[in-house]
Amino acid sequence: MIADEVRPGRAAALAGVPAFWVVAALLIAGAVRMVQITGRFVTAYPIATLVAVLLFAALAVPFWLVVQELDFLEREPTELLVLAFAWGGLVATSVSIPGSTALENLVAKLGSPQLAAGWGAALAAPAVEEAAKTLGVVAIVLIARQQINSVLDGVVYGAMVGLGFQIAEDIVFAVGSVALAGQGDRVQPVITTFLLRGFLAGVWSHTLFGALAGAGIGYLVVRRDRGLARRVGVAALALLGAWASHALWNSPLLSDGLGNGAVALLAVLVLKGLPPLLLILWLVRLAHDREADYYVARLATLGDPELITDGEMKVLGSGSARASARRLAGERAGAAGRHAVRRLQRAQARLAVELSREVPTASLSCEQIRVQRQVLRGLGHPEAIAGPRSWRHTASTVATTLVAIAVLWVALSALGGA
Incomplete structure (x- = not known):
């Protein structure tokens, strides 16, 4: 389902689910709590709070776009993505702030103040925060079970909950650092x-x-x-993996073992953060390929090259191939060709989902595909196929990587100097 397509009655359907009102009540309670926290910040440090909100809101935009594009073939409804983001930023955060503090105090009492000082954040925060965030995905399942059709859907909603939590927590930490500095606003x-x-x-x-x-x-x-025991076991293992990744990230391991300076800080970030990043990328690839095979097979039954050609079927199931097709269209037919290919691909993806669900509006998607096909024919580029990897693209990728490394180095050096 395409996220920017608003189906009539969807809001009414959500309102008819009892779980929706439970989630709504929790969101309101979380919002009240977060307003109380930020209200104190605004009163004490108005300029710093405004800057923190603007910076981290800007940071959320590229993250949102990347997460939203993970499931290109079956895009999630915008309202559910917003709901997941809101759960992370309001409910999970408002629960985790006092919960993590209480658990750290418990670690200090049952263990020692030294244990809490060194490992409190690694033991307490993941236990509370990962449970609170995972409940946000469970809430989406209870509200809109029909939207969870693949493992990739769970990845998208989980990532969106995490993004909401990350932005809200970072704003709190940013303004809290102003208070700790003790130098005013x-x-x-x-x-x-x-x-x-x-x-x-x-x-x-x-x-x-x-x-x-x-x-x-x-x-x-x-x-x-799969059997219920296996499914529950996999879910528990995934939650344990999230907890372990979070605990490793918060742990004092390697904090003093690699020296000082920008290189040492970068090495710690990579050693702690890269394993879970590679794991989730691998899971996304597996889930995406499985979903792509299913939906492309639906399109293959049409046997109509006006709707999708054999070459386009090979492209539609791969994110890199879709990007290559848009890039080739841009080189041959300019921005209009690139936009037409993207609209064609989205319409083909929407048609695949509608065919799998036997949606009666599939004819509308077919008409949209034919319209974009005519646009591409008029531009002299009738088929959205991928092109060979060009030296310009390679050079652009290398240049972008070098710029990112340079920016990263400047940021690390600035932190090291601070």
Whole structure:
């Protein structure tokens, strides 16, 4: 289902689900709590709070776009993505702030103050936060079970819950760093926190942990061809993986073992964050390929090259191939060709989903495909196929990588100097 397509009656259907009102009540309670927290920040540090909100809101945009594009073939409804983001930013955060503090105090009492100082964040925060975030994916399942059709759906909703949590928590930490600095309403601590928690740590932080736990919930719900015990075991293992990744990230391991400076900090970030990142990328690839095979097979039954050609079927199931097709269209037919190919691909994806669900509006998607086909013919590029990898694209990729490394180095050096 295409996310930007608003189906009549969807809001009414959600309102008719009892779980929706339970979730709504929790969101309101979480919003009240977060308003109380931010209200104190605004009163004490208005400029720093505004800068923190703007910086981390801007950071959320590219994360949102990437997460939304993970499931290109069956895009999730925008309202459910917003709901997942809101759960992470309001419910999970408002529960985790006092919950983690209470559990850290318990670690200090049952263990020792030294244990709590060194390992409290690694033991307490993951236990509370990962459970609170995973419940957000469960809430989506209870409200809109029909939207969870693959493991990839669980990844998307889990990542969106994690993103909401990450942004809200980072804003709290950023303004909290201003209070700890004790130098009044200054923005320098906010910028330092943004570079460290947002720019450097964001790629393998809560969004990643949430995606891993969400994959487990997706497996539990979708893979009915497997036994219940196995599905529950996989879901528990995924949640344990999210907890372990989070605990490793918060742990004091390697904090003093690699020296000081930018290189040492980068090495710690990579050693702690790269394993779970590679794991979730592998899971996304497996889930995407499985979903792509299913939906492309639906299109293959049409046997109509006006709707999709053999070459386009090979392209539609691969994210890199879809991007290559849009890039080739841009080279041959300019921006109009690139946009037409993207619209064609989205219409083909929508048609595949509608065929799998026997949706009566499939004829509308067919008409949209034919319209874009005519546009491409008029531009002299009738088929959305992938082109060979060009030296320009390779050069652009290398240049972008070098710029990213340079920016990363500057950020790390700035943090090291601070």
